[in-house]
Amino acid sequence: MRRIIRLSAFFSLALLTVLAVWFFSENQEEDLAAEQSGLQAQMDEIFAEDVTYTVSMFLDKMEDQLLQWANHKEKERDLSDLKEEIFDHPHYQGFALVYENGEVNKVGSVTDNPQEKLTKEKKEGVWISEPFIEKGIEKLLIGTKAGSTWCIGEMDLSFVSSFINEIAMITDDNGQFFIGSSNLAVDFDPQETELPYVKKSVPGIDWDVYVHSQPTAKVKEPYKEGEVVVRLKEGVDAKKWAKERGVHILDQEDQDCVFRDYDRSTDQLLRDFSNDPNIYFIEPNFTVEKQTAYHGKRSSTGLKEKPSIVEPQEEGGAEPNDELYDPYQWNLNQITITDGWQRTSGSADIPIAIIDSGVDPEHVDLADRITDGYNAFEDNGHYHDENGHGTHVAGVAAAVTNNVEGIAGVSWDNPILAVKALDSNAEGNAFSIAEAIRWSVNNGARVINLSLGDTHDSEVMRDAVRFAYEQDVVMIAASGNESVETPMYPAAYPEVFTVAALDPDGNRAVFSNFGEHVDVSAPGEHIPSTYVNNEYVAMSGTSMAAPHVAGLAGLILSINPELTNEEVYQIIRNSCDDIGDPGVDAYTGHGVINVTTALSLAAGE
Template identity: 45%
Template sequence: MGRIKTFAIAAAILFVFAGTAYWMQPYFNRGQENAETGRFDTANPRILGVKDKTDMIYINSLEDGIALKNELRGNPEVTIVKHNVQDESHYHEHEAAVKFKRNPGQQELEEMLRRIDGMAIKRFNHTIVFRSRSKSTSDLLQYFNHLPQVKFAEPNYIYMQNEANVPNDSLYRRQYQWNLPVIQTEEGWDITRGSKNVIIAVVDTGVDLDHPDLERRITRGYNVLAKNSNPDDDNGHGSHVAGIIASETNNLRGIAGLTWYNKIMPVKVMNEKGYGNAFDVARGVIWATDHGADVINLSLGNYQPSAVMQEAIQYAYDRDVVITTAAGNDNTDQPSFPAAYPEVICVAAVDHNGNRAEFSNYGEYVDVAAPGVEIPSTYFHKQYAALSGTSMAAPHVAALAGLIRSANPDLKNTKVMNIISRGTYDLGAKGYDPYFGMGLIDIRHSLEQVEKPRRHNRQSFWDELRESFNIK
């Protein structure tokens, strides 16, 4: 749903949404007309010192992003293109992702490999990632883009994570989860608490498959990086995103997810350091689409548009998937991708006072805003952690999309996206603005707009009861 229709950006890549926050522009507060409603009069988040029953780690995800950027800067196999001081893009040197009009024959492929002095390292449908022993990425692009059988060739871009009914869950009851009341989650649960038939894919670093707050919420997933391995999380980012959406609720432990019954489909596309490439992310999006995902969350990105990635986004959108993305953590109006593609919902971050998070990107491609500062959630190694970033804001919207589709599975993705935008609580300048989009998401208000389905296929009371007590 991003409003940018044309993009002219230098050849480069990368999104560090868990990355460095810069304060180059003044941030905008919530509108005065909304200041007296009491919505943000919840207790400030109390993140540190959680000792009884549950230990939670506070992680400065923005500093982690700086460290990762510095590591990439020092890697001779990674090329950096600077759009401005903070918006760096990266790609793998000596590699190119090539989309063919038709798959090349064996003889044809061998001739290509001979000419580039290289090998084919990844293949999916008509797209092949090539690596050369001696030629630069620009040399590879020049060679492949002149071949008549090639649709396009581009750098192998690097994508990075974008961190930065009253349930009885221990952290929720003690008001650590400030993020749920401000978007009227409890009131929304009176309408629906979700359905196990509506699947939300987390295309990320994987998910902690053994986490006690996640293990019953997980359905079949996929590890793009190692197809014979489980999509287990070796970084923590994906587990945190998944917990915001669907951590088991009302189980006397940990945190409450926004949905009680929706299933999480873990798709691992990023490594233990928290980054991956456009080819693998695109494969993950397509796999999730082909295996029944109703919603896909992408808390990752890059400042360079990728044709490989755009085709995957279009593929999912054309097949009725709702796609939520993080705006980015560089406090810039530089369009980020896939957030700026019109087929997705781009999400900015707000803090517990209703102000734009100081790191949150802004611009005409921002659609809505959601909580994204000190968000408690599940973490890998069966832990809990508080993270900040638009990575944390986006899954709030993915969960809302899942709840809407649970209330009425007949709704098309375009209708779901419209309901989310129309159901917001206005922040900043009246109406749409580039800092909050249409405003802060509102679970209750959005669900109140959902028409009843033609057929009754929502989860029944007895199904919900069996889920709650783990009755087979």
């Protein structure tokens, strides 16, 4: 009987243990799900604000173009010499002069009686219509008066629609859906909208942005299935080795190779080759991706180069004259940069490599900065950006400045090496990153920006980082965007300088990863910058924070090119303004970078 009681007690304890494990496991999962849901809602809010920034920048640029054409009208009634410019413009479909007597002189397509549709004053002297659809195209009118004559442009809103993609929508001031995800628009009633939708308003025009992104159901694969990275011993012929083992060579850099088998899994390949006497190491071909606060490819139409309204000024002025600098680039004030530009705007002898999804080689704010480029997938010079992420990162670090166009970069004169190691979805692998790092070093990079990463420590990528470090190259990496302490690579390598993100109030951005490996912080929310096809958008993420520091490193080396990479790291740390907890902390590192103080230290002051 006692034995039965003991057994009953044992099974009761076992059952209680199982129930306790189940209970805590379930609650941990629920807590984790709640935490992820909360972060997702915060990310939605950040993206909604990015959309409002982007729409505002877009409309401001369209306004500038309209005012330029209106200025032409005052000089000449004939619009024939504007035809080519208007027809080539990807957003304006037409321009019209409407005289007091009702006569209309127009180029391109402009709806009938356009002046009657200009019902909303965007700002003093500039009016816009309600959005409308004509021939299946979302359109908007914008106009201004020159004396008694209306100058009106009709624009296509496709760019805005493509940027907000499938996770946002915009309504006009009457609450009518007019642009964005048609899936969200089904049975959508703004009056009844509540969580989980996030709502933000576009300043000055009463448009509302609604965002609700569902967490992706797709589980990201940690590595390329059926592929392995192998370092063969010296003297081993890769082709012969592959043929004997029934695998295909996908890529090779010296004795480092990527092999694929169409029948065996990665795990099988690791088991089959792990004891091979001809190799130094074998590992999966780990995936690596960009570090923006939201994911997905964003396509867009293009904005061709337009003539400047103001002549570019000589460098050395107190502040740049770029059209989006004053109203939108709050981020540059946060890093105390204006006085620093008086010391240096960079040097053509200190290239900054942007290892990313490539860079738009024809962007008006980047073309003159790009001196060379590389495609790590194809082993050629085709570095054109098919995603937009790399173009945005490059603009933050080193956009052409004082050209009236677009934005100002942290550096004005440092060359850009445009290195494509992420694909059209801004995804790559450890081998492509390693190749990109080695190419950058061998082609003169003094600074490398790595706004990418993943949680897997790759031998082939680590060796490339060590190679760059031994060549005294400064490497700047994004900490990651999951709001976790889990190390991301390459950011967690000791040779790499890691950057966390701040919001406009100087607080840690909610998405920014943290840990003892975080060195410093920089602006990472709502950062305006260049985008593919001559566009400008706002993005958020530690991807945007890192190039602020890469640009600063370029400026430091421009003042003193003899500095080692560790000396550059130390200057940046020592010049930070402490924020967050006093002293160095896991969330903001040594604090927010201070460009002016850093350049003073670089000059030996």
